[in-house]
Amino acid sequence: MPLLEGQNVTKYFPISMGGLLHKHYGMLKAVDGITFSVNPGTCFGIAGESGSGKTTLAKMVLLLEKVTSGSIFFEGREIKGFSNKERMWYRTRVQTIFQDAASSLNPRMRIKDIISEPLVVHRKSMSKQETLARAEEMLRLVGLRSDHMNMFPHELSGGQKQRVATARAIILEPTLVILDEPVSSLDVSIRAQILNLLSDIQERQGLTYLMIAHDLATMHHVTNSIAVMYLGKIMEMGDTETVFSHPLHPYTKALFEAVPRPEPGRVKNVPALIGEIGNPLNPPSGCRFHPRCDQTASDCRGEEPRLREVTPGHQVACDRV
Amino acid sequence: MGFGYWLFKNPALAGLKSSIFMAIHMTQECLLSVENLKTYFFTRSGVVKAVDGVTFSVHPGEALGIAGESGSGKSITCLSLVRLVPQPAGRIVGGKILFQGEDLLTKKEDEIRELRGKSIAMILQDPLTSLNPVYTIGNQVGEAFKLNGDKKWKTIRQKVIDILNQVKIPSAEQRLKDYPFQFSGGMRQRVLAATGIARKPKLLIADEPTTSLDVTIQDQFLRLLKELQQQTQMSLILVTHDLGIVAETCDRVAVMYAGKIVEIGSVERVYKAPAHPYTNALMKALPKMGRKSKRLYQIEGEPPNLHDLPSGCSFHPRCPTVMDICREAYPPSVPVTGGGDAACWLLEKGRS
Numbered sequence: 001m002p003l004l005e006g007q008n009v010t011k012y013f014p015i016s017m018g019g020l021l022h023k024h025y026g027m028l029k030a031v032d033g034i035t036f037s038v039n040p041g042t043c044f045g046i047a048g049e050s051g052s053g054k055t056t057l058a059k060m061v062l063l064l065e066k067v068t069s070g071s072i073f074f075e076g077r078e079i080k081g082f083s084n085k086e087r088m089w090y091r092t093r094v095q096t097i098f099q100d101a102a103s104s105l106n107p108r109m110r111i112k113d114i115i116s117e118p119l120v121v122h123r124k125s126m127s128k129q130e131t132l133a134r135a136e137e138m139l140r141l142v143g144l145r146s147d148h149m150n151m152f153p154h155e156l157s158g159g160q161k162q163r164v165a166t167a168r169a170i171i172l173e174p175t176l177v178i179l180d181e182p183v184s185s186l187d188v189s190i191r192a193q194i195l196n197l198l199s200d201i202q203e204r205q206g207l208t209y210l211m212i213a214h215d216l217a218t219m220h221h222v223t224n225s226i227a228v229m230y231l232g233k234i235m236e237m238g239d240t241e242t243v244f245s246h247p248l249h250p251y252t253k254a255l256f257e258a259v260p261r262p263e264p265g266r267v268k269n270v271p272a273l274i275g276e277i278g279n280p281l282n283p284p285s286g287c288r289f290h291p292r293c294d295q296t297a298s299d300c301r302g303e304e305p306r307l308r309e310v311t312p313g314h315q316v317a318c319d320r321v
Numbered sequence: 322m323g324f325g326y327w328l329f330k331n332p333a334l335a336g337l338k339s340s341i342f343m344a345i346h347m348t349q350e351c352l353l354s355v356e357n358l359k360t361y362f363f364t365r366s367g368v369v370k371a372v373d374g375v376t377f378s379v380h381p382g383e384a385l386g387i388a389g390e391s392g393s394g395k396s397i398t399c400l401s402l403v404r405l406v407p408q409p410a411g412r413i414v415g416g417k418i419l420f421q422g423e424d425l426l427t428k429k430e431d432e433i434r435e436l437r438g439k440s441i442a443m444i445l446q447d448p449l450t451s452l453n454p455v456y457t458i459g460n461q462v463g464e465a466f467k468l469n470g471d472k473k474w475k476t477i478r479q480k481v482i483d484i485l486n487q488v489k490i491p492s493a494e495q496r497l498k499d500y501p502f503q504f505s506g507g508m509r510q511r512v513l514a515a516t517g518i519a520r521k522p523k524l525l526i527a528d529e530p531t532t533s534l535d536v537t538i539q540d541q542f543l544r545l546l547k548e549l550q551q552q553t554q555m556s557l558i559l560v561t562h563d564l565g566i567v568a569e570t571c572d573r574v575a576v577m578y579a580g581k582i583v584e585i586g587s588v589e590r591v592y593k594a595p596a597h598p599y600t601n602a603l604m605k606a607l608p609k610m611g612r613k614s615k616r617l618y619q620i621e622g623e624p625p626n627l628h629d630l631p632s633g634c635s636f637h638p639r640c641p642t643v644m645d646i647c648r649e650a651y652p653p654s655v656p657v658t659g660g661g662d663a664a665c666w667l668l669e670k671g672r673s
């Protein structure tokens with residue numbers, strides 16, 4: 001059974017203006033009917049450019065945004081209908097590491113208080129000594145020293161802050177951790193440290209990751225399966241190895257080609273993708289990618305292509321492959 | 322005959338002669354040559370050596386990449402080139418910046434002002450903060466032509482349209498009257514590129530021009546930059562932390578660490594056979610597309626604190642091949658087989 005499952009998940013944000021004479025302009029379709037499943041112990045990646053809806057999806061999984069329609073299941077239970085008590089339980093099972101670790105740490109709290117806060121909230125019966133001992137254990141697990149306990153966030157470097165955020169996320173021993181761009185704000189030499197740390201922790205604790213990133217090289221390295229999103233829709237989804245070695249969707253191909261690689265003399269055999277991502281308020285008709293696609297045909301403008309399985313486990317939303 | 326003949330014939334002076342010849346040749350060939358540039362920041366908690374003895378040169382029509390992590394001094398190096406180091410804390414305390422043979426550091430402020438934009442142009446990281454939100458795009462790009470001596474709005478307007486077309490802004494004529502907020506991130510960066518190349522500079526400095534852009538838009542912009550550079554034959558200095566961008570856009574690369582260039586050379590040589598342990602480690606630590614490994618190579622430790630640099634070579638606490646001498650003195654820059662230079666005691670030892 002998959003740990004996390006989404007069925008036809010949509011999120012529309014109503015766009016309106018004015019106070020008294022409330023005028024409704026339309027719907028911003030941030031996430032528009034996506035279906036996915038994440039198996040326990042794996043890392044599921046969501047790749048896409050800004051505006052593709054990947055962060056909105058993560059927020060819905062975290063119960064920070066309400067689903068407009070469709071459902072998300074965690075361990076087979078729908079998260080939408082959770083009572084307050086179940087919500088508290090859910091939040092001990094699902095934790096997150098935010099994109100910018102520096103701004104997700106309260107500057108007026110000491111590291112020990114930041115790391116142990118989840119315990120203070122969710123394990124009220126735990127004694128103070130136990131809580132601190134546990135926090136120290138976590139701190140060592142993520143590669144920091146005990147003397148970091150009494151420091152404030154500003155005393156730490158970017159990589160160390162990311163380690164603190166990681167420690168806070170895993171202290172409750174969750175089953176699912178959502179990583180929103182975990183390394184994009186870090187320097188190259190620190191990135192490898194954090195990625196290795198995350199994979200060590202995953203192995204040790206048997207964690208499941210849902211990772212959001214725009215850096216495809218990192219994605220390829222970390223994830224087991226991957227979904228490529230564009231304007232609120234999944235364009236291609238499947239096993240990471242398969243998708244990276246045989247990308248099928250024209251968007252995936254163009255995206256992979258656009259990534260700068262440290263290989264001097266590499267000749268790009270595909271011209272640069274034209275135009276920019278469409279307007280989510282009024283997405284292009286038919287296939288959302290058709291205005292930028294180099295293989296576009298008249299029927300691409302008509303009906304929206306559905307995500308279909310091409311080979312087992314490899315789904316593509318394009319009728320031309 | 323006489324002294325001149327002796328000078329010409331004397332075999333003992335052959336080496337000296339060739340080095341003089343080389344020196345003359347080099348200064349003629351270089352558009353920009355930076356020698357031992359030092360830019361320090363004088364703060365309450367001490368002196369920060371943001372740029373500490375940087376030497377490099379840029380040839381006409383060449384693209385040089387400056388790669389490094391945050392705090393390595395790459396942006397301050399660029400700001401020093403146009404004398405825009407944040408005052409009063411920052412000061413250029415030493416070195417030479419020879420641009421077309423003239424030392425920029427001895428020039429007066431208004432002479433430098435004249436140079437900026439005309440001979441050396443700059444594109445900054447965040448296009449939104451570089452553009453004034455209350456002026457139209459046409460107005461802002463037109464400013465460059467106004468400075469160039471054009472007076473009539475009609476001629477300026479036509480020139481602006483031409484240059485916006487050159488940077489591939491669709492329907493440029495209509496978009497002249499738009500304000501920066503009406504442009505997308507990629508388009509704003511193109512507008513900046515247009516203002517950059519408007520006065521046909523000899524050298525364009527681009528400081529992390531694509532950091533705020535999406536991958537596909539970044540690809541578009543870098544291709545455009547390359548195209549513009551080839552069309553106008555200008556030189557380019559591209560500052561970035563992304564080694565992939567350097568590989569695709571530049572001819573040569575300088576890798577910076579803690580205010581110093583640790584390695585410089587052709588992109589092919591540096592990527593295929595990095596000579597400095599830091600460059601080598603960076604290349605190995607990079608997750609690569611199409612090659613999946615179980616674990617990434619990791620560089621231990623953190624980039625040094627510029628307030629409190631390690632003794633000797635700044636990289637020694639993180640270096641896998643550290644020796645005793647590394648802790649004592651900074652290594653000299655020595656030539657590397659295959660071209661370029663690197664500053665590491667290992668190479669110095671290998672030579673002797």
